[in-house]
Amino acid sequence: MRYEAPVSVKEASALLAKERGASFVLAGGTDLLVRMKGGFIEPDLVVDIKRIKPMGEVKKSASGFEIGAAVPCCKLGENSALKKAWPGVVEAANLIGSKQVQGRCTIVGNLCNASPAADSVPALVAAGAKVVIQGPRKKRTIPVEQVPVAPGRTSLAKGEIITAIQLPKRNPRSADAYLRFIPRSEMDIAVVSAGINLTLDSKGVVTAARVSLGAVAPTVLLVDAAAKAIIGTKLDDKALADLAAACSAACRPIDDKRGTIEFRQKVAGVLARRAAKIAYQRAGGK
Amino acid sequence: MSGVHVTTTINGDEVDFVCPADETLLDALRNRLGLTGAKEGCGTGDCGACSVILDGRLVCSCLVLGAEAQGRKIETIEGMADGEKLHPLQRLFISHAALQCGICTPGFLIAAKNLLEMNPDPTEEEIRFGLAGNLCRCTGYDKIVRAVQAAAKEMRGA
Ligand SMILES: Cc1cc2nc3c(=O)[nH]c(=O)nc-3n(C[C@H](O)[C@H](O)[C@H](O)COP(=O)(O)OP(=O)(O)OC[C@H]3O[C@@H](n4cnc5c(N)ncnc54)[C@H](O)[C@@H]3O)c2cc1C
Numbered sequence: 454m455r456y457e458a459p460v461s462v463k464e465a466s467a468l469l470a471k472e473r474g475a476s477f478v479l480a481g482g483t484d485l486l487v488r489m490k491g492g493f494i495e496p497d498l499v500v501d502i503k504r505i506k507p508m509g510e511v512k513k514s515a516s517g518f519e520i521g522a523a524v525p526c527c528k529l530g531e532n533s534a535l536k537k538a539w540p541g542v543v544e545a546a547n548l549i550g551s552k553q554v555q556g557r558c559t560i561v562g563n564l565c566n567a568s569p570a571a572d573s574v575p576a577l578v579a580a581g582a583k584v585v586i587q588g589p590r591k592k593r594t595i596p597v598e599q600v601p602v603a604p605g606r607t608s609l610a611k612g613e614i615i616t617a618i619q620l621p622k623r624n625p626r627s628a629d630a631y632l633r634f635i636p637r638s639e640m641d642i643a644v645v646s647a648g649i650n651l652t653l654d655s656k657g658v659v660t661a662a663r664v665s666l667g668a669v670a671p672t673v674l675l676v677d678a679a680a681k682a683i684i685g686t687k688l689d690d691k692a693l694a695d696l697a698a699a700c701s702a703a704c705r706p707i708d709d710k711r712g713t714i715e716f717r718q719k720v721a722g723v724l725a726r727r728a729a730k731i732a733y734q735r736a737g738g739k
Numbered sequence: 740m741s742g743v744h745v746t747t748t749i750n751g752d753e754v755d756f757v758c759p760a761d762e763t764l765l766d767a768l769r770n771r772l773g774l775t776g777a778k779e780g781c782g783t784g785d786c787g788a789c790s791v792i793l794d795g796r797l798v799c800s801c802l803v804l805g806a807e808a809q810g811r812k813i814e815t816i817e818g819m820a821d822g823e824k825l826h827p828l829q830r831l832f833i834s835h836a837a838l839q840c841g842i843c844t845p846g847f848l849i850a851a852k853n854l855l856e857m858n859p860d861p862t863e864e865e866i867r868f869g870l871a872g873n874l875c876r877c878t879g880y881d882k883i884v885r886a887v888q889a890a891a892k893e894m895r896g897a
Pocket residue numbers: 477478479480481482483484485486487502522548549550551554557558559560561562563564565566570571572573609613614615616640641642643783784785
């Protein structure tokens with residue numbers, strides 16, 4: 454195996470594109486090194502992106518936030534402007550692993566590992582986040598939900614690197630929230646999870662919403678029917694019940710030792726309802 | 740061996756070593772530099788026995804490549820005492836009997852040191868969450884939490 458730590462994205466992309474063997478981007482390494490050591494992958498080349506300066510920064514601009522692909526999740530929690538604008542994205546990112554894992558792991562690594570249970574991904578999808586991708590020849594920007602295509606597989610082509618995640622500009626009276634169910638209090642993999650992002654008008658009526666679910670299908674789900682169930686409401690009991698029903702109906706989970714199909718369907722609705730209430734309150738609704 | 744040549748700072752001293760590109764920092768510390776304080780409990784980021792501080796951040800050295808250490812600053816358990824004088828956490832772990840077999844102890848001490856640097860007055864819950872990445876199969880955690888609380892108190896007073 455070769456290890457390279459280039460200082461520019463162009464160089465990194467060229468190294469990956471040129472390699473004939475198995476090549477991997479290294480961000481925090483909390484998935485990659487586990488897979489290497491377990492013998493699941495045998496890289497010929499590992500390209501560390503942490504020496505690429507802009508990838509280590511969180512930038513705020515008129516169009517929103519841009520989070521560099523090498524920013525460890527601990528830094529998201531320490532960024533008060535980001536936390537204020539996108540509390541759901543930050544709480545999801547900060548749920549990943551322990552303090553030790555937080556010091557290294559990235560949301561882009563979480564996304565590219567393409568686990569159906571990845572914690573930050575439903576929150577990013579609910580947020581309407583986009584990823585900026587640099588390839589050997591061209592740059593493109595796509596919605597987060599188009600990156601994972603199956604468990605462990607992404608839509609990225611050889612030589613393509615995600616350089617950053619873009620979070621849109623925040624409208625007034627908007628907020629997000631993320632909840633997961635795990636049987637322990639920390640350090641576990643989500644059995645079901647839900648992300649909600651919404652905007653209210655001055656009377657507390659939901660005018661826009663995005664609802665996402667994790668760990669209940671091969672890839673993250675964006676549930677339009679669930680968003681429709683709460684748009685135009687003040688999140689009264691009927692709206693919350695419709696939201697929960699739409700979420701349960703959208704699930705296509707597996708049965709495994711972590712949870713049965715029935716349990717996951719039910720809990721998806723419960724978590725969506727609770728997350729919606731949290732987001733509603735954060736957005737200033739009463 | 741076609742290795743990577745790494746120059747880095749460990750506990751304030753500049754060191755160099757050569758290691759294969761796929762070798763972990765934990766293996767480089769233990770097998771090339773003779774720093775055997777960090778332990779390998781799991782090798783997969785779950786137990787925290789291999790904890791070190793890398794550029795001010797707590798990390799599992801079993802999930803860091805040795806090659807990544809180039810030009811960085813690393814703190815290990817070997818740098819915690821000041822000569823013969825133990826760090827308050829070390830002293831209070833002993834007096835609180837916060838260890839039995841001791842395999843988890845270097846990791847807990849490094850994690851607790853980093854925790855108190857970030858948050859000098861943590862609640863019990865913050866201590867328990869802060870140390871959730873460190874596993875101990877002997878003590879039942881309670882004595883560890885008490886030792887960290889005592890150290891936090893002493894360090895704030897001092
Ligand atoms: C003890 C432990 C606990 C964990 N707990 C959780 C948890 O609670 N929730 C959870 O969701 N996950 C958890 N994980 C999994 C892991 O920590 C996360 O998925 C993390 O976000 C991965 O980020 P990373 O930067 O470490 O990725 P890496 O390991 O560096 O990379 C992961 C994959 O993405 C690719 N990649 C990384 N960056 C890019 C890029 N910029 N462009 C293209 N491809 C890229 C890599 O090549 C690799 O295939 C845990 C892991 C451990 C070891």
